[in-house]
Structure formats: structure tokens, C-alpha cells
Amino acid sequence: xxxxxxxxxxxxxxxxxxxxxxxxxxxxxxxxxxxxxxxxxxxxxxxxxxxxxxxxxxxxxxxxxxxxxxxxxxxxxxxxxxxxxxxxxxxxxxxxxxxxxxxxxxxxxxxxxxxxxxxxxxxxxxxxxxxxxxxxxxxxxxxxxxxxxxxxxxxxxxxxxxxxxxxxxxxxxxxxxxxxxxxxxxxxxxxxxxxxxxxxxxxxxxxxxxxxxxxxxxxxxxxxxxxxxxxxxxxxxxxxxxxxxxxxxxxxxxxxxxxxxxxxxxxxxxxxxxxxxxxxxxxxxxxxxxxxxxxxxxxxxxxxxxxxxxxxxxxxxxxxxxxxxxxxxxxxxxxxxxxxxxxxxxxxxxxxxxxxxxxxxxxxxxxxxxxxxxxxxxxxxxxxxxxxxxxxxxxxxxxxxxxxxxxxxxxxxxxxxxxxxxxxxxxxxxxxxxxxxxxxxxxxxxxxxxxxxxxxxxxxxxxxxxxxxxxxxxxxxxxxxxxxxxxxxxxxxxxxxxxxxxxxxxxxxxxxxxxxxxxxxxxxxxxxxxxxxxxxxxxxxxxxxxxxxxxxxxxxxxxxxxxxxxxxxxxx
Amino acid sequence: xxxxxxxxxxxxxxxxxxxxxxxxxxxxxxxxxxxxxxxxxxxxxxxxxxxxxxxxxxxxxxxxxxxxxxxxxxxxxxxxxxxxxxxxxxxxxxxxxxxxxxxxxxxxxxxxxxxxxxxxxxxxxxxxxxxxxxxxxxxxxxxxxxxxxxxxxxxxxxxxxxxxxxxxxxxxxxxxxxxxxxxxxx
Ligand code: HEM
Ligand SMILES: [Cu+2]
Ligand SMILES: [Cu+2]
Numbered sequence: 030x031x032x033x034x035x036x037x038x039x040x041x042x043x044x045x046x047x048x049x050x051x052x053x054x055x056x057x058x059x060x061x062x063x064x065x066x067x068x069x070x071x072x073x074x075x076x077x078x079x080x081x082x083x084x085x086x087x088x089x090x091x092x093x094x095x096x097x098x099x100x101x102x103x104x105x106x107x108x109x110x111x112x113x114x115x116x117x118x119x120x121x122x123x124x125x126x127x128x129x130x131x132x133x134x135x136x137x138x139x140x141x142x143x144x145x146x147x148x149x150x151x152x153x154x155x156x157x158x159x160x161x162x163x164x165x166x167x168x169x170x171x172x173x174x175x176x177x178x179x180x181x182x183x184x185x186x187x188x189x190x191x192x193x194x195x196x197x198x199x200x201x202x203x204x205x206x207x208x209x210x211x212x213x214x215x216x217x218x219x220x221x222x223x224x225x226x227x228x229x230x231x232x233x234x235x236x237x238x239x240x241x242x243x244x245x246x247x248x249x250x251x252x253x254x255x256x257x258x259x260x261x262x263x264x265x266x267x268x269x270x271x272x273x274x275x276x277x278x279x280x281x282x283x284x285x286x287x288x289x290x291x292x293x294x295x296x297x298x299x300x301x302x303x304x305x306x307x308x309x310x311x312x313x314x315x316x317x318x319x320x321x322x323x324x325x326x327x328x329x330x331x332x333x334x335x336x337x338x339x340x341x342x343x344x345x346x347x348x349x350x351x352x353x354x355x356x357x358x359x360x361x362x363x364x365x366x367x368x369x370x371x372x373x374x375x376x377x378x379x380x381x382x383x384x385x386x387x388x389x390x391x392x393x394x395x396x397x398x399x400x401x402x403x404x405x406x407x408x409x410x411x412x413x414x415x416x417x418x419x420x421x422x423x424x425x426x427x428x429x430x431x432x433x434x435x436x437x438x439x440x441x442x443x444x445x446x447x448x449x450x451x452x453x454x455x456x457x458x459x460x461x462x463x464x465x466x467x468x469x470x471x472x473x474x475x476x477x478x479x480x481x482x483x484x485x486x487x488x489x490x491x492x493x494x495x496x497x498x499x500x501x502x503x504x505x506x507x508x509x510x511x512x513x514x515x516x517x518x519x520x521x522x523x524x525x526x527x528x529x530x531x532x533x534x535x536x537x538x539x540x541x542x543x544x545x546x547x548x549x550x551x552x553x554x555x556x557x558x559x560x561x562x563x564x565x566x567x568x569x570x571x572x573x574x575x576x577x578x579x580x581x582x583x584x585x586x587x588x589x590x591x592x593x594x595x596x597x598x599x600x601x
Numbered sequence: 602x603x604x605x606x607x608x609x610x611x612x613x614x615x616x617x618x619x620x621x622x623x624x625x626x627x628x629x630x631x632x633x634x635x636x637x638x639x640x641x642x643x644x645x646x647x648x649x650x651x652x653x654x655x656x657x658x659x660x661x662x663x664x665x666x667x668x669x670x671x672x673x674x675x676x677x678x679x680x681x682x683x684x685x686x687x688x689x690x691x692x693x694x695x696x697x698x699x700x701x702x703x704x705x706x707x708x709x710x711x712x713x714x715x716x717x718x719x720x721x722x723x724x725x726x727x728x729x730x731x732x733x734x735x736x737x738x739x740x741x742x743x744x745x746x747x748x749x750x751x752x753x754x755x756x757x758x759x760x761x762x763x764x765x766x767x768x769x770x771x772x773x774x775x776x777x778x779x780x781x782x783x784x785x786x787x
Contacts, residue, residue, distance in 0.1 A: 165733045211612040277612035287611045291620040316746045317661030317753035329643035340635040401646045408744040409735045409770040476742040478770035483778040490766045569627045597741040599654035601756040
């Protein structure tokens with residue numbers, strides 16, 4: 030233990046950050062519960078993948094629909110929400126050096142969330158809520174299902190309010206000067222969107238709950254879809270925001286990267302807050318009763334400025350890594366900074382793979398499928414889960430996994446067990462999820478429906494290639510599940526058996542060494558180009574090339590989809 | 602791995618005063634390119650709305666499921682001379698003239714089997730008798746949401762003769778995967 034630490038705080042000997050002991054418990058509790066729900070969701074995931082793999086077709090029909098409900102809810106709601114509350118508490122208390130506003134409120138939040146989550150899971154498992162994550166009316170689950178979700182949502186909301194109160198406390202007590210750090214700013218953006226999201230949740234779930242106990246008439250199913258997606262889609266923006274904040278965090282701790290331009294990074298977060306609110310529209314693109322004008326306006330206005338924000342982060346994050354690496358002397362060619370990056374460090378590999386998977390696969394497919402007319406050839410096919418498994422899974426979940434490799438040693442003060450396996454884990458997960466997603470996307474392009482137990486009843490409509498791609502779903506699912514299991518196993522194992530490191534810094538996972546001091550200037554680094562000509566490479570030239578490759582891939586995929594759309598029957 | 606003590610601030614530290622700067626260099630170029638791309642994305646949809654042939658206008662009318670069922674039965678009777686078969690769950694083949702045609706989604710079947718002519722334009726009314734369903738026309742892979750209480754109208758022009766399948770792609774109950782219907786085009 031450090032001499033400077035008093036009883037309320039301790040100084041982390043690895044990062045120099047101040048850890049607030051009183052908040053530490055809640056960070057840990059939320060994070061551990063998150064991992065438990067991830068495990069439940071993961072076991073469900075492998076069962077699903079092995080059922081959709083038509084040759085294996087593991088689960089019986091009713092259990093398939095039950096388990097898919099369990100999977101969607103435990104992953105998208107519980108794993109993500111618990112982990113996000115942990116991140117919010119951690120970020121605000123450590124980076125602003127302040128105590129949590131209220132332990133009592135944190136307890137209330139935690140116990141409501143946990144009670145709700147247990148209620149929901151039990152209701153699903155006893156077969157009283159075979160309604161999928163979205164529980165579209167007129168499908169009706171047992172009231173305990175809705176009540177549980179309301180408890181989780183309100184509990185999370187209370188946690189988020191505690192975060193804001195802590196932020197306010199830090200400001201009042203002047204624990205920091207000037208503007209908050211970028212990571213706190215990103216977390217705050219996530220928290221603001223979370224409030225709006227959770228309010229939508231309350232607006233839709235409370236009447237549905239009242240209907241389920243017979244107190245009021247059934248709310249209109251189309252109204253339900255509109256408001257439910259205010260919850261369902263906006264929460265994805267919370268995830269994106271939180272993920273980007275984690276990218277910045279991990280880029281800093283693994284490579285020493287610094288934001289190129291704080292104003293750009295922050296503006297991009299502000300764009301998320303301002304322009305995502307109507308993106309629920311892109312779930313209703315082929316719905317009845319919602320006009321084309323409304324669909325187009327809400328898709329482009331709300332989405333494309335948020336897309337712009339993601340494209341800004343997508344550039345500025347790797348560019349900051351590039352600058353940091355070049356600064357350390359990794360200046361060879363366009364990509365010397367990338368090949369010299371700490372790929373053996375799971376914090377770095379998880380972060381960078383998350384960035385690539387989210388950007389190249391998740392982003393491109395998301396914008397394309399969410400285009401008003403293109404949605405006609407994608408809605409409710411397997412292309413949709415194919416898309417979001419490379420955003421919220423290959424992106425957010427993988428980034429959160431990378432963060433864990435730092436959080437656990439910092440908070441529990443234990444060294445990870447079986448480190449070589451931990452170094453492999455992000456790759457295995459990334460490869461698995463990408464395989465799964467590719468399988469889903471191609472099967473979906475052939476028309477294979479999502480949320481369907483069997484494709485045989487539809488006869489030979491899809492042809493043998495569809496079976497091939499469903500096989501990929503199975504194989505990708507197995508790999509991703511193994512990686513998920515490895516992550517949970519290593520993490521829980523570390524909490525129990527990891528070597529104690531109280532009183533010293535954690536072992537370095539691997540951070541790039543400074544190669545030469547002469548390379549330590551920030552701006553144009555000269556490289557040899559051809560016969561004695563000295564060319565000047567701007568320090569972000571490599572990122573620029575990656576970005577241009579990205580833009581070209583985006584355009585190709587986007588216009589290929591318009592072409593595919595033009596081939597189907599005319600319809601209005 | 603000291604990260605808290607370098608000259609300029611990291612993402613974990615409060616930025617130094619004067620951090621609000623306009624972007625420069627490659628970053629600025631990239632933001633410019635991204636803005637242009639986002640504008641292209643935004644323009645494509647209105648463009649296609651007016652010039653493209655495949656659009657989802659969401660044309661729909663409120664209707665009570667019972668009333669919609671009656672319309673479907675009337676439509677079947679008018680074109681086949683056969684009395685209602687919705688209850689029996691048998692889907693008759695209905696050759697329909699261009700104009701208003703009807704399709705009912707009902708746990709776990711599509712009713713009736715429509716027989717259409719290539720090149721003709723139909724106003725296809727679809728609604729549900731019970732839960733939400735998904736209209737997925739294969740092998741084209743054209744998908745529309747069907748919500749009870751809403752008569753969703755698709756103005757549609759079949760292109761080539763053949764037998765097409767309608768697969769339900771919104772979860773509608775434990776028999777959902779068996780909900781397969783047909784459209785015949787001559
Ligand atoms: C081991 C990793 C995972 C595997 C193998 C996996 C696999 C699957 C499969 C096979 C489906 C069913 C697709 C269908 O038939 O419609 C599915 C659905 C889904 N998954 Fe995952 N998944 C994994 C991780 C995750 C994670 C981490 C999340 C969220 C953070 C997630 C969110 C979802 C959601 C929201 C659905 C849709 C459920 C619904 O349609 O109601 N998955 N997943
Ligand atoms: Cu159905
Ligand atoms: Cu169905």
C-alpha cells in the first residue's frame with residue numbers, strides 16, 4: 030500500500046489513479062454480476078448457435094424460443110447494463126478523484142437491478158415469457174417479466190443519477206480543474222443518452238405491465254414498436270458511447286496515446302447525444318402506418334450525424350495511437366506503428382479488434398441495412414443479427430473484455446492467471462464472432478429468417494448454400510463461446526486465485542518500448558522513399574490510408590445493396 | 602507504464618486550457634470526406650423514393666382483425682365462388698384480377714394462396730388475425746412487417762412467372778417456423 034493513501038482512497042501503483050474505496054465495492058459488484066449474466070447469456074448463445082446449425086439442430090422447438098429470449102435479455106440488457114454502471118462509477122470516481130455521491134443510492138440501484146434480473150430470468154426459464162427480447166404485443170408474458178424489466182431499468186436509472194450526482198459533487202468540491210477528462214466526457218454522454226433511453230423503457234413497459242395484470246386495455250402494437258425501439262435502439266447508442274470511451278481509455282493505457290484534438294472528440298460525443306434520439310426509426314422501415322417521409326427524415330437526420338460522429342472517432346482513435354507510436358520511434362513506412370503495436374497485450378488487441386470489427390463490419394452493415402429502402406431486403410432476416418453481433422458483441426463486448434484485463438488487476442489487486450491464454454482470448458473471440466456474423470449475414474441474404482427454429486419446414490426454398498452458412502454460424506458460435514468461457518474463467522479464476530499484488534504495480538501486459546529518442550518529435554517524420562529522396566509522412570498518414578480503405582469498402586457494400594434492391598419486384 | 606505525467610494531457614486527464622481548437626491536417630480532411638459521404642447517404646433515400654421502384658411507403662389503414670378476416674373471406678368468395686375457409690385452415694388458390702387483393706396472416710399460415718399475373722400491378726392488403734407476423738417473399742427476399750390492427754398495403758408488380766414462398770419472419774408463437782405460404786405467378 031502506498032504511503033500517500035488514506036483510508037478512503039488508495040493510489041493505484043500502476044496508473045497513478047486514485048481509487049475511491051467506497052466506490053470500489055460497487056464497481057466490483059456490478060462488474061461481477063455483469064460477468065455472471067454474460068456467462069448465462071453465453072451458455073444460451075452456444076445452444077442457439079448449435080440449433081441454428083441445421084445439421085446439429087440441438088434444442089427442441091419450445092426451448093429454442095425460450096433460450097433466444099434468455100440470450101437476448103441477459104446479453105443486451107443485463108451484461109451490458111451492469112457493466113456500464115460499473116464503468117460509470119469507476120470512471121467518475123477515479124478520474125475525478127472524488128467519492129461516490131451516495132452509497133445508499135448505489136445499494137438501491139444494485140438491489141433493484143439484481144432483483145429485476147433474477148425475476149426476469151426465472152420467468153423465462155419456467156416458460157412464462159417466450160416472447161423474445163422485444164416482447165412485441167399482442168404476445169404477452171407473465172407480469173413478473175415486465176416488472177423485472179422495469180426494476181432493472183429503474184435501478185439502472187438510479188445508478189446513472191448517482192453518477193450525475195457524483196459528477197456534480199466533484200465540480201462542487203473542485204476535485205478537478207477546467208474540463209473533465211475525455212473519458213469522463215464520453216461516459217457522461219453515454220449516461221445522458223441512457224436517461225432518455227430508460228425513460229422510453231418506462232413509457233412502454235409500465236402500460237404493458239398494467240395490461241398484463243389486466244388493469245388496462247392492450248396498448249396499440251404499432252405504438253409499442255415505436256416506443257420500444259426508443260429503448261431498444263437508443264440503448265445501442267449508450268453502448269457505442271461507452272465503447273468509444275473505453276477505446277480512448279485503452280488506447281491511453283496500452284500505447285500512451287493522447288487525443289489528437291479534444292474538441293473533435295468531444296464534438297463527436299455531442300453529436301451522439303443530439304442526433305440519435307429518433308434512430309428508433311430504422312427498426313420501423315418496413316412497418317405499416319409509418320410514412321415514407323417520416324422514415325426517411327428520421328433515418329437520415331438522426332442517423333447520419335451520428336454516423337459522422339462514429340466516423341470521427343473511428344479516425345481519431347487509431348490516429349492517436351499512430352502518433353503515440355511514431356513518437357516512440359515506430360516510424361517505418363505507413364504501418365510500422367501498427368505492426369509495432371503491443372498485439373500481445375489483451376487490452377490493446379481487444380481494443381483494436383473491437384475498433385476494426387465495429388467500424389468495418391458493424392458500421393458499414395448498420396448504415397446500409399438501416400437505409401430506408403434497402404431495409405426491404407434485410408428486415409428480420411438473419412442479416413440483422415449478423416449486423417449487431419459485430420457491433421454490440423465484436424465491438425462493445427470485446428472492448429469491455431479488454432477493459433477487464435486492466436480493471437481486475439487494478440481493483441482486486443491480483444495478477445491474471447494463465448496469461449498466455451488471456452493474450453489469445455480477444456483473437457479467438459474476434460474470429461468467432463466475425464465468422465458467426467458472416468454466416469448469419471450471408472444466410473440472411475438468401476432470405477433465412479432470424480428467430481426461427483428450423484428452415485426445413487420452408488422446404489428447399491433456401492438451397493444448400495444456406496445450410497453451409499448456417500454451419501458457419503455454428504462454428505463461429507463455438508469459437509466465440511470458447512473465448513467467452515475463457516474470459517469468464519480467467520477472470521473469475523483471477524479473482525479467486527490470482528497472485529496478490531498489493532503494494533506494487535501490476536505486471537505490464539506489454540506496452541511499446543521507446544525505440545529511439547531522436548524520433549521524439551511530434552511532427553513530420555522523414556522516411557526514405559526511393560533513391561535518396563526524403564519524403565515527408567504526416568504522423569497520421571497510415572490511419573488516413575486505413576480510413577480511405579474503409580470508405581471505399583463502405584461505398585462498395587452500400588451501392589451493391591442498392592443494386593440488389595433494384596433487382597426485386599417493384600413495390601410501393 | 603506511467604501514463605499520468607506527460608506534457609500534454611491524455612484522455613484520462615483534464616485537458617489543458619485552450620483545448621478547443623479547430624481540427625487540422627489529415628483529421629480535418631477526413632472529417633470533410635465523412636461529411637460528404639453522409640450527405641450522399643442522406644440524398645440517396647429521397648432520390649430513390651422518387652426515382653427508384655422499390656419503396657416502403659407504409660401505406661396502412663386501421664382495421665379490426667375480425668373485419669379484415671371478413672374482407673379476406675369476401676375476396677376469396679368473389680374470386681372462387683367458395684365459402685369461407687379461414688376457420689378450417691385450408692388455403693384455397695385464388696386467381697385474382699389486378700386491383701385490390703387480400704392476404705391474411707394467422708398463427709401459423711398465410712391465407713389464401715394468391716395466383717397473380719406477371720407484369721400486372723396489385724394492391725396487396727395484408728394484415729394479421731392475431732399476432733405480429735413478418736411477410737418475407739422468397740426467393741426475392743422482400744420483407745414487410747405485419748401488425749394486427751393495421752391493413753398494410755403493398756402496391757406490388759410481380760415480374761416473372763413461378764411459385765414464390767412467403768415465410769413468416771417475425772416470431773409469432775411456437776409454430777412460427779412452419780408458417781409458410783405461397784404466391785403463384787403466371
Ligand atoms: C458467444 C457469443 C455469442 C453467440 C455464439 C451468439 C449467437 C447468437 C445466435 C445464434 C442468435 C440467434 C439468431 C437468430 O436465430 O435470430 C443470437 C441472437 C442474439 N444475440 Fe447473440 N451471440 C453471442 C453473443 C451475444 C452478445 C455478447 C450479445 C449482446 C451483448 C448478443 C445479443 C444478441 C441479441 C440481442 C440477439 C437477438 C435475440 C432476439 O432475436 O430476440 N449476443 N445470438
Ligand atoms: Cu407468423
Ligand atoms: Cu412467425
